[in-house]
Amino acid sequence: MTNVLLQYATVLVLSAFVGTEIISKVPSILHTPLMSGSNAIHGVILVGAMLILGAANTNLEEVLGFLACILATLNVVGGFVVTDRMLEMFKGRKPKAPVSKSDEVTP
Amino acid sequence: MSRETLIDLIYLFSATTFVLALKGLGSPRHARRGNALAAFGMLVAVVATFFKFVDGHALRHVGLILLAMFIGTVVAVPVARFVKMTAMPQLVAIFNGVGGGAASLVSITEFIHIKSTHPATYVVLEVLLGVLIGTVSFAGSAIAFAKLQELMTGRPVTYPGQQIINALVGAVALGLIVTILVSGSTALLWTLFGVAFILGVAFVLPIGGADVPVLISLLNAFTGLAVAASGFTLGSNLLIVAGILVGASGILLTRLMSKAMGRSLSNVLFSAFGSNVTASAGGGVEGRTVRSGTPEDVGVLLSYASKVVIIPGYGLAVAQGQHVLRELAEVLESRGIKVFYAIHPVAGRMPGHMNVLLAEANVPYEDLIEMDEANSELQTADVALVVGANDTVNPAAGEPGSPIYGMPIIHADLAENVVFMKRSMRPGFAGIDNELLYNPKTILVFGDAKDTLTKLVAVVKAS
Known part of the structure; x- marks a missing residue:
């Protein structure tokens, strides 16, 4: 086992x-x-995905890398947006003051 | 400081934001900020990557990369913004699946790339694991999506010899990995991709709708592990850290979920639960009486209560009754009646789903209580209001021999009175009869949950 691999394994376990x-x-x-x-x-x-598309030498690598970039972007952007939307809804009763202004208008 | 060191430092910063984001999820108040921080960390990492050198040259195809990101963003944002909260599980499934697909493609491409640049064949296990796990996650998530979206039946799909066939497919995949390790064949790598795809589909088909929450959580862990494997391949600590964080969280959550259903993980994954219980479901129903009531009866009952515990289930969300339910709770609270919402860990279609659905209806999270606390509150409650839940309050969980034996439940029958809102006498997802319906304490109110709740609000307001 090389030192580099060992270093990655350490990171993984921790x-x-x-x-x-x-x-x-x-x-x-x-x-x-x-x-x-x-x-x-x-x-x-x-x-x-960026790294493999950025290193692509052949057409096949380009196509696969491009697809990987699209899929990964869907994952990362969709994931963060949907999480934010969910967390926005979690409101407690006490911290009403900062958010209530806009809330009280809506029925 | 060299450019590479600087980029690595930036990656370290990003990895830290991911850890902090997960830590922020420890309380509802800090969670949103944590998520924003992780998104920022991600953005910084992506920007830094543009300045990275690969194979001794600057990143090529920057235009293509930007185009791909543009396409991904344009598709993802509207979907993520406007999909209904009830459809959240399938959305998470699909975003998870594309992540797995991306990890798999990264591993495949890296394999091809290394073969062309370093012909002195250097093939390593992590590439193959990345392809295998990533593809299983991709295909499995696609099937889970189809089940949740009701594009196909939510019931377990079974056929004779299923387990043996699945085991064979798995064995073929492992055999392929060994062969590729020895031969370094690219053609076989594509075969592995195909076999992993079949494995993903075959693995998910026999898992029934009620168990899909556990499954999604597990697939999430798979994608994390596939990303970590890609991290090994590409030599990126960032990918390893992020992938393993997700892998660990997914596995932990999966175990929590199966525990909440009182079953082992292997039972959830391999037993095709719910496929054969329909036959016995009708047994013993005939000739037993239930007490049914009108919203007026229940309204009177509620008006005289001092503590009410609401037990919501997925049926409430299907009827879109969360908002009316909150209105009812507010009317009751304005009269000094204590109201709690008792949330079973597997209520809804993914872990914690019911909390999100109620949060959407502006229910303050302080009013949501977990199962154990609910069971102690119920002992002194006047009314337990079961809305759209079924299996999670089924006392059959205490009877050996029942399919749901051992599942921790919310003991609605501890309350003085039980009000059960139900569309019909049909059993829940697990397909078994609910004793609670025949309990003398129980009043059944038939009808659509939203309609019933609306009438109930009117009655309580008038009284």
Whole structure:
């Protein structure tokens, strides 16, 4: 095993622990935004898609890279927008002051 | 500082924002800011990537990249903005699927690229895992989408020898991976892609509608893992961190969900739950009486209550009754009656779905209580109002031999009175009869949940 691989493996293992630790604290009322938010985060594959399209030498690589870029953009943009829309709706009763102005107009 | 180091530092920043975003989801108040932060981190990472060198030259095809991003954005934004909240599970499924597809394509292209630039064949396992997992996630999400969108039946699709066939397809995929590792054949890589696609479809077909929430969560984890595999291939810490964060969260959530249904994950995935219970569903129904009531009866009951626990289910969302329900709760609260909404972890069509649907109707999240708290509140409640829920309040979960045995439920029957709003006597998703309907405490109100609630609001207001 090369040193580089070992370094990646280290990052992988530590991230897995961080992920498990943080997510176990998310309350169940936020599980849907959690899914959709983490969904947006794996949209980071867009960075990978850019790199392969940016390195493409042949037509086949270009076509595949282009498709990958479109799919990844759908994932990342759609994911963040939908999560934001969901979280916007979670309003408590106490922090009414900052948001209530526009709310009270609507029936 | 060299350009590459700077870009790597920026990636580190982005990875940090992802962690903080997930941490922000620990409370409803910080969640939105966290999400915005992650989106910013993502944007920064993407911009930085434009300045990266690959194979010793600057990024090529920048125009094509921008075009692809433009197309993706133009399609994704309106869809994400305007799809109804009840359709959220299928939307998450499809966004997850395209992510898996992208990860798979990245791995395939990288394989082809390495083969053309470094002919001294250098094939590694992570490329193949990326293709396998990414494609399974893509195909599986597509089928899950079709099931949720009702483009196909939500019932488990089964055929003779299904498990054996699926196991064979899986074995073929593994065999292909070994063969490619040895031979480095590109043609076989495409075969692996095809087989993984079939595997994804075959894996999801036997999973019934009620179990799809667990499935989506698992597929989300798959895409995360596929992204991490691509990270290994491309040598990107950012992809590894983000992919594993998602993989860990997806797996954890999947386990929580199956626990909330009182079943093991393998039972959820491989038992085709709900395919054969319909035959026994009618048994024992004949000759038993239920007490049915009118909205007026219930209105009187509610007016005299001091604590009401509402137990909403997906039926409420289907009837679009969330807003009227909130109106009812507000009228009750204005008379000093305590109102809680008891949310079962698997109410709705994805984890936490019911919370989102109620939030959409402006129900304050402080009024939403989780199952355990609900069960202790119910002991002192005057009325349990079951609206559009069924399996999640079914006492059969306590009877050995029942298909839902062991599933933790909300014990509506602890309350003084139970009001059950239902369209008909039909059983719920699990396909089994509900004892609670025959309980002497229970008043059944038949009809569309929204209509009934509207009448109920009028009655309570008038009294």
